[in-house]
Amino acid sequence: MASKANKPKLLEKGRRRDGRALDELRDIRIKAGVLNNADGSAYVEWGNNRILAAVYGPREVIPKHFSNPNGAIVKCRYSMAPFSSLEGHGRSGQNRRSIEISKVIKDVFENVIILGEFPDSEIDIFMEVLQGDGSTRAACINAASVALASAGIPMRDLVYSVSIGKIDGEIGIDMDMIEDNYSDADMPIAVSPRNNGLLLLQMDGDLSESELKKGFDMALEAGKRIHNIQREALSEMYKGV
Amino acid sequence: MSGIDIVKSNYVKEIIKRGERLDKRGAFDIRDIKIENNPLFNAEGSARVNLGLTDVIAGVKAVIEEPHSDTPKEGNLIVSAELLPAASADFETGPPGPAAIELARVVDRGIRAGRCIDMEGLFLEEGKSISLYVDIYVLDYDGNLFDACSIAAMRALMNTKLPKYENGEFNMEDRSVPLKIESIVSSTTYGKFGDVIIADMNAEEEAATDARLTITTDGKAVKAMQKGLNGSFTIDEVERLVGISLKKHEELKSKMES
Numbered sequence: 001m002a003s004k005a006n007k008p009k010l011l012e013k014g015r016r017r018d019g020r021a022l023d024e025l026r027d028i029r030i031k032a033g034v035l036n037n038a039d040g041s042a043y044v045e046w047g048n049n050r051i052l053a054a055v056y057g058p059r060e061v062i063p064k065h066f067s068n069p070n071g072a073i074v075k076c077r078y079s080m081a082p083f084s085s086l087e088g089h090g091r092s093g094q095n096r097r098s099i100e101i102s103k104v105i106k107d108v109f110e111n112v113i114i115l116g117e118f119p120d121s122e123i124d125i126f127m128e129v130l131q132g133d134g135s136t137r138a139a140c141i142n143a144a145s146v147a148l149a150s151a152g153i154p155m156r157d158l159v160y161s162v163s164i165g166k167i168d169g170e171i172g173i174d175m176d177m178i179e180d181n182y183s184d185a186d187m188p189i190a191v192s193p194r195n196n197g198l199l200l201l202q203m204d205g206d207l208s209e210s211e212l213k214k215g216f217d218m219a220l221e222a223g224k225r226i227h228n229i230q231r232e233a234l235s236e237m238y239k240g241v
Numbered sequence: 242m243s244g245i246d247i248v249k250s251n252y253v254k255e256i257i258k259r260g261e262r263l264d265k266r267g268a269f270d271i272r273d274i275k276i277e278n279n280p281l282f283n284a285e286g287s288a289r290v291n292l293g294l295t296d297v298i299a300g301v302k303a304v305i306e307e308p309h310s311d312t313p314k315e316g317n318l319i320v321s322a323e324l325l326p327a328a329s330a331d332f333e334t335g336p337p338g339p340a341a342i343e344l345a346r347v348v349d350r351g352i353r354a355g356r357c358i359d360m361e362g363l364f365l366e367e368g369k370s371i372s373l374y375v376d377i378y379v380l381d382y383d384g385n386l387f388d389a390c391s392i393a394a395m396r397a398l399m400n401t402k403l404p405k406y407e408n409g410e411f412n413m414e415d416r417s418v419p420l421k422i423e424s425i426v427s428s429t430t431y432g433k434f435g436d437v438i439i440a441d442m443n444a445e446e447e448a449a450t451d452a453r454l455t456i457t458t459d460g461k462a463v464k465a466m467q468k469g470l471n472g473s474f475t476i477d478e479v480e481r482l483v484g485i486s487l488k489k490h491e492e493l494k495s496k497m498e499s
Binding site (some may be wrong): 097099104108110111185187196201202203204205206207208209213216 | 339340342343345346350351353354454461462463464465466467468469470471472473474475476479480483484487
């Protein structure tokens with residue numbers, strides 16, 4: 001959280017800096033099957049976020065001793081490009097933040113991929129944040145979901161993800177970078193829409209019990225729209241095939 | 242997982258789904274917590290915590306550093322965790338892996354979001370502030386490292402006495418300035434087995450659980466949460482567990498203060 005001294009006003013008459021209502025998502029565009037070499041891929045424009053997700057596999061496990069005769073293992077890498085932020089130059093490669101995010105995203109996809117179909121195999125999910133503007137892990141999960149489906153990997157569900165936040169004391173969804181920096185709480189979730197199970201849940205800041213409830217309600221409502229955009233991207237990919 | 246491990250974990254799962262536990266605890270009973278204050282004296286503050294058979298120690302070192310450019314008038318808090326190979330046959334040597342990094346970052350977020358430390362109070366003068374390094378060592382593993390490490394870090398900070406700042410440096414002969422603690426947070430970690438949820442899993446339970454949820458509160462509001470493993474929680478379950486964590490806070494807080 002950035003210092004409060006130069007905090008901009010995030011809400012004016014119920015509208016956010018970019019004119020959105022609290023329960024409104026940014027513009028989302030998803031294109032599936034954008035890479036040639038990868039078995040599956042997706043490119044996501046989510047507000048100013050630009051995310052590329054690629055899926056390889058199921059393929060042979062390297063190194064071999066990690067392989068599991070009962071099913072596929074999932075490897076996940078979330079990373080932010082050095083040029084992805086407005087300010088400064090990030091270091092390429094993994095840091096503590098990206099290692100943790102990669103781990104919690106791996107937990108999400110291990111739940112939905114039908115791992116048992118691919119013993120002794122690995123499925124790799126690479127998520128590259130080419131441009132970041134807040135809620136990047138949510139955008140990456142949405143991209144990876146579509147990339148996995150486009151690779152033809154059998155899944156129980158098409159997961160979506162959205163962030164819930166407290167902006168100038170009010171509950172809202174899909175925070176951009178400035179809102180995230182000055183928010184009173186940040187709670188990204190990933191949901192399996194068939195049963196609304198929470199596959200990813202992280203939170204820090206300050207939320208009362210009623211605010212928590214309100215945030216979940218808003219996120220599930222927005223999730224319907226995200227889910228539709230994901231499905232459309234996939235059917236678009238097969239048009240003309 | 243070997244064949245024996247799978248049999249064992251299925252057995253643990255079945256017992257818990259029946260509403261029982263191997264050690265006869267109730268679903269939300271937390272094992273005995275023992276806290277040793279300042280077992281180390283080179284550190285500015287330390288605490289050793291036993292949660293059942295889990296044994297962790299946290300040490301705080303204060304270092305004068307340049308403030309971060311985005312917080313020029315504040316100090317720093319850096320929390321790390323090490324899963325020592327001494328603590329379990331499953332822990333390997335080498336730099337912290339994803340599990341240790343997740344553990345440290347969850348503890349860190351709880352303390353930070355709970356505003357436990359007055360970060361502005363760690364500012365010394367232009368270009369100089371105090372960085373608090375909290376390092377948590379896991380010495381012996383029997384489950385629920387999230388809560389054990391959170392208690393150890395919190396208590397080590399409560400035990401911290403900073404050296405006097407004189408003529409631009411620390412006077413290590415005079416470590417008499419207690420670190421100001423603004424708020425105490427407590428974390429409770431739950432595991433899910435089918436539809437049954439329990440708190441404070443031991444190692445056997447942790448190896449068998451489908452999903453894990455850590456909730457950190459200050460007794461009034463939720464300050465941090467982290468779901469782990471590949472199972473899922475329903476929204477109703479999360480809301481119910483938040484209520485339980487909020488209620489458990491006083492008991493945990495008084496343990497930490499004793």
